[in-house]
Amino acid sequence: xxxxxxxxxxxxxxxxxxxxxxxxxxxxxxxxxxxxxxxxxxxxxxxxxxxxxxxxxxxxxxxxxxxxxxxxxxxxxxxxxxxxxxxxxxxxxxxxxxxxxxxxxxxxxxxxxxxxxxxxxxxxxxxxxxxxxxxxxxxxxxxxxxxxxxxxxxxxxxxxxxxxxxxxxxxxxxxxxxxxxxxxxxxxxxxxxxxxxxxxxxxxxxxxxxxxxxxxxxxxxxxxxxxxxxxxxxxxxxxxxxxxxxxxx
Ligand SMILES: C[S@@+](CC[C@H](N)C(=O)[O-])C[C@H]1O[C@@H](n2cnc3c(N)ncnc32)[C@H](O)[C@@H]1O
Numbered sequence: 001x002x003x004x005x006x007x008x009x010x011x012x013x014x015x016x017x018x019x020x021x022x023x024x025x026x027x028x029x030x031x032x033x034x035x036x037x038x039x040x041x042x043x044x045x046x047x048x049x050x051x052x053x054x055x056x057x058x059x060x061x062x063x064x065x066x067x068x069x070x071x072x073x074x075x076x077x078x079x080x081x082x083x084x085x086x087x088x089x090x091x092x093x094x095x096x097x098x099x100x101x102x103x104x105x106x107x108x109x110x111x112x113x114x115x116x117x118x119x120x121x122x123x124x125x126x127x128x129x130x131x132x133x134x135x136x137x138x139x140x141x142x143x144x145x146x147x148x149x150x151x152x153x154x155x156x157x158x159x160x161x162x163x164x165x166x167x168x169x170x171x172x173x174x175x176x177x178x179x180x181x182x183x184x185x186x187x188x189x190x191x192x193x194x195x196x197x198x199x200x201x202x203x204x205x206x207x208x209x210x211x212x213x214x215x216x217x218x219x220x221x222x223x224x225x226x227x228x229x230x231x232x233x234x235x236x237x238x239x240x241x242x243x244x245x246x247x248x249x
Contacts, residue, residue, distance in 0.1 A: 003113075004046070006197035008069035010167045010186045012047045014160050019050035019107035025229040032232075033223055033245065035136050037103035043092050043127070043139075044110030048074025048085065055083035062086040064095065093119040095126035102132055106139040109241075112147070112203035115179060117214065120206065124218035131248040137220065138245050140229075144205040146240030148175045151182070164189040179204045208235075208242065220246040 004011065030036070037059055042051040045063030047070050055061040055078065063085055065071050071087050078085045090096070092106070093114065104127050114120045127137050142151075155171035167186040174181065179202055186197040206214075212222065223246060226232045227239035235242045 002067060002069075003199060003201055004065075004067035004070045005199070006195075007184055007186070007199045008047065008067060008073060009188055010160065010165065010184075010197060011070070012073040013165060014167060016046075016108070017049070019046075019105075020053050022107065022229055023050065023053045028232070029138065029229065029245065033136065033247075035103060037101075037136075039099070039101045039103070039132075041097075041099075041101040041104045041130060043095065043104055043106040044108075044113070045074060045087070046070045046108070046110075048077045048087065050105065050107060051085050051087075052077050052081050052083055055085045056081060062088060062097070062099065062101070064088050064090050064092070066091045092126065093122045095123070095130065097130055099130070100132045100135075101130055102135050104131060104135070104137045106137075108140065109142050109203060111139055111141045112205060113201075115202060115204045117206075117210065120211070120214045121217060124215045124220060128218045128220060128248050133248065135248045136223070136245065137248070138243065140241050140243045141211065142203060142205055142241050143235075143239055144178055144207065145238050147178070147180045147203060147205040149238075150240045151180055160186075177204075178206065211244070215244075215246055219249050221249045223247050 039060045040054055042063045045051045045065050048063055051061045051063035063074055068089055071089055074087050151171045152173050157169045160167040170183040182201045184199045187194045226243045227235040229243050
């Protein structure tokens, strides 16, 4: 089942600014690890917010996502910004391209959409293959605490409530095998009618030790791990999210 179908219409109008906000913190990360990206792959690029912002900095950007609906919005965004971004539809666990990149990014819980360790392993291997020697992979991932405590505490959560859009996220208090189910219900106004959108998303949290084991097997070396890209502080026990900076070895 394709996710981010009807939800793409809500997402692209919603307050999903997470990845775009990271743009301003990246130069500090680049300086610390002497990263000078000329070619960037933004994996799970969604509606292209981060990809387009980076293309505006004269970086050669490719955006990959599984949802054709999100990619349609991404292409529109790039056209409007008058930048060239190569958007490709692929699943991250089957990522394949002959192009090589200096930097791969994957933002906003996208890694949590991998529901099996085998898909997590495959994805790290694929990313390693598309990086140049010494290339870097930076991503964030929701932690077990984030999904089992923060998400449940914040449920239900109204994300948008305007004259034309309504969106609510409901996260039932079930956390089985470290997987949460998120029910997204929205209404979008078309002329006088409201269209109802319902999607059920699943995210899996992995122990940090599982993530480390998986990327080490795929020949990545950990450069750093933080609870926020802004603070660059080590994750506390109750961090809801962590960021990893990895280097291809
Ligand atoms: C929360 S959104 C984040 C989008 C974007 N990175 C951002 O920060 O706005 C998650 C994205 O991951 C994509 N996605 C989920 N599973 C995927 C998979 N297996 N392969 C590729 N893309 C996937 C979805 O289509 C969606 O666009």
